[in-house]
Amino acid sequence: MRYDAAYGIRSFLAPVSRSAITYDLAYGIRKRPDDQLRQALLTAAAEKNPALNKLPSGAAEYGADIGGVLQWKPLLQEAERQFGVPWQVLGAIMAIESGGNAKARSPQGAVGLMQIMPNYHAGRAAKYGGDLWDPKVNIFTAADLLSELYRRYGSWDKAAAAYFGAIDASGNVTGARDAIGTSGYDYVDKFRNTLAKLQQLEQAGGKVVPGSGWSIFGGARFPITQEYANYNPSMYSSGYHTGIDIGAPSGTRLYSPFRGTVVQAGWNGGYGNSVTIKLDDGKVLILGHLSSVAVRPGQRVDAGAFLGLSGSTGYSTGPHVHVEMRDQSGKIIDPRNYLMF
Structure with a gap:
């Protein structure tokens, strides 16, 4: 089995969710031989970094982030057109079940993006091709089921x-739990x-106002939540805060x-x-503590380009960006000299 299949490694072009961060982005791996990939995986595991070691396995806990879906x-929108299930509903279920990892498999045997149990839904899946490891078949099977439900x-x-399997004969949600303790409630x-986050994507976004820091959001x-140059030597090695912290909820585009x-x-x-962009005038912009990134090194971006989703990764005490x-020489500068907040 290839390491990209075994460990859920995606291409550089794919958004990376917090729960499914890929070793190729974290360590600059592209298409290297298996032995090099194996060594990189062992190196990452040795660091005992929870954000890197928590690979998706289809558990409900992965619904905290929508970047992976x-x-x-x-495909979700195609399923919406065919089955009438809003793509955001399908996306919310996908985020919870697999984090957007098409190779996810649960200990109970559920497979793929929507964590379908083959022994229960083989007949339904057969209508769309039968191979539940095929993302389209997996999504369409789930959409068919959700439409019926x-x-x-x-x-x-x-x-x-x-x-999820937590509803009684009268149609009431129950407290039935899965193998990891998640209840129906x-x-x-x-x-x-998760649905609310996805529905927010339909709102106008990406509007750029020249000179406005709020264009980032x-x-x-x-x-x-914290201004530039706040002095706190117990928190910062340099003694002061090197940027401006914005208290954006996790999942903000x-x-x-x-x-x-x-x-x-x-x-x-x-x-x-994080995402670091070298501007055309030589200055550098860094956005830190993201839950997922949607760009890759070397990529050209225009004003308004989608970069990723906010979060609370790294040295962070709560969700913020x-x-x-920095100027052309790499010296840290006050963001307010270049952006209005």
């Missing part, structure tokens, strides 16, 4: 609970929260406020998952 949006129970919450809460405004070239994307030590800027 966004790459499947065209919605017709039966009359709400997407109950359809989601039934998909927990599952519905995860579903609602598509025009949305969030509280500034982030955009580039400038044209430039991505010079770093992925795991970056204390910054967690660290906005840092």
